[in-house]
Amino acid sequence: MLVALLPGDGIGPEIIAQTMRVLDAAGVTGLEFEEAPVGGAAYKQLGHPLPESTLALAKRADAILFGAVGDPDCDSLERHLRPEQAILGLRKHLGLFANLRPAKLFPELADASALRPEVAKAIDLVIVRETNGDVYFGEKGHRTTPEGLRQGYDVMAYNEAEIARIAKVGFETARARRGKLCSVDKANVLETSQLWRDVVIEVSADYQDVELSHMYVDNAAMQLVRNPGQFDVIVTGNLFGDILSDQASMCAGSIGMLPSATLDGSNKGLYEPIHGSAPDIAGQGKANPLATILSAAMMLRYSFDRSAEADRLEAAVAKALANGARSADLGGSMSTQEMGDAVVAALA
Template sequence: GLFVNLRPAICYPELTAASSLKPELVSGLDLLLVRELTGDVYFGQPRGKRISPDGVFAGTEEGFDTMRYAVPEVERIAHVAFKAAMGRSKHLVSVDKANVLETSQVWRDTMIKVSKEYPEVTLEHMYVDNAAMQLVKAPKKIDVMVTGNLFGDILSDEAAMLTGSIGMLASAALNEKGQGLFEPSHGSAPDIAGQNIANPLAQILSAAMMLRYSLGMEEAAVRIENAVKKVLAQGYRTGDIRSEGCKLLSCSEMGDAVVAAL
């Protein structure tokens, strides 16, 4: 039931030098990507491997997946995105590939229909290839972005690099009741397991999202986020976001620094 994935991409002023883009492009970046999480080609049926029954390569082995989206499935993620936009700049970018995919045409038509319930929000449509380009060309022009599972998977990782490190990217996966799973957008990093060098800030910021979205504890969430901002302002860094003149901390030392700031 965790159909909505919220992925904020925030570039803190102290980390502009760690971003892969020029500081003037990412300084002040505060983008929210709303990704549909339980549909699309990842979960569509039928899927599998078979001997191709037709086409130019009939008789050879092929893999196949099915991209599907039902109107109610798009409607529920649309409402989440529009409500998020209402609380921010009232500008929503919906990403699809409606010039090629029937699934995306259903997505776009549904977004337009739901937009009538949110007249204060400006809805902009963007093809996914253009969206990928705009994220590295002018990311601050995008405030809230909503898209399907496949495109959201790719674009959210691209957005992560704007912040300086995927180790800074928190996320929330929510159901209709606001219950959720809160975790960093990155994986478990087995290549550095046990070395005490990972960046714990995405995990800590995920806890702040849990307080905000599932428990309704806005003040506590802001306290955690302010503590993270404070340690960055103090010049503390883990290896993935380190820059000249800053103090390198281990994973546990960074955690201790956030607790001290809190």
């Protein structure tokens, strides 16, 4: 089985290196890893953030383990050449439309959450985010108004088939957990969201065992900090999911702790931490590799049906935290290498 290894920019190579150490220490075999450049690193090397050779590897691979993209040196480039276009391109070309972002507080990190411990400890949810549509992929550009003013525009759009397929992922995810699905939209003002709500209700007819509720996105953001324990699975669109999943990460302690999987509806997926490339600390050994290690555990579970090995990695992360492992984002001073050491020791 082939894994495309795409470290990317900033702290990406550092956190991927520690993840590979942990996979080796866990005795994970039967996987072949092939590395390729992506993001700003690929642009500097090959003139494009998603070179044809990297895309070809990603298409051949059974799964993709991704670090991060983002490089301030590339901020002045035309938009289609910026590092972030690599991840959008992979999602588009590979049909990766369903992003799963679990947010669960490790008990040892209750003091790291932005919430009161008694509120934070109830967090155990999954955000299912659609990643192939919405304003990120809609028509966009700049124009001049009749008054002569510059205007930027980004079109939010979903068709019923796109909504139905992500709704099914949401319902299936909820069915495998506690049986509660909250669909988040802004149907009171957006026609796109009204269609979203209508289609989700239609799909719910096939999932009578799952309790469906609806919530406007502004209320959902408030409820995530007020009472996160009420949520089991949230299904939402690309823009709202992007924002809510980052918010959920801070409720759970740190953005450095949350993994993600973006799936094509079958076994193929792209696995990455939800944080960015953090160029301000790149190369300094300060990055937290735990989200990437947990992303690798998701890869084992979803793409390779190796749940026992995934459970072992997740248990090792929990044990490392219980033993006091803390990087800077968790209020400690351990380096990237030392955090990797702690997980390797926990595996032993």
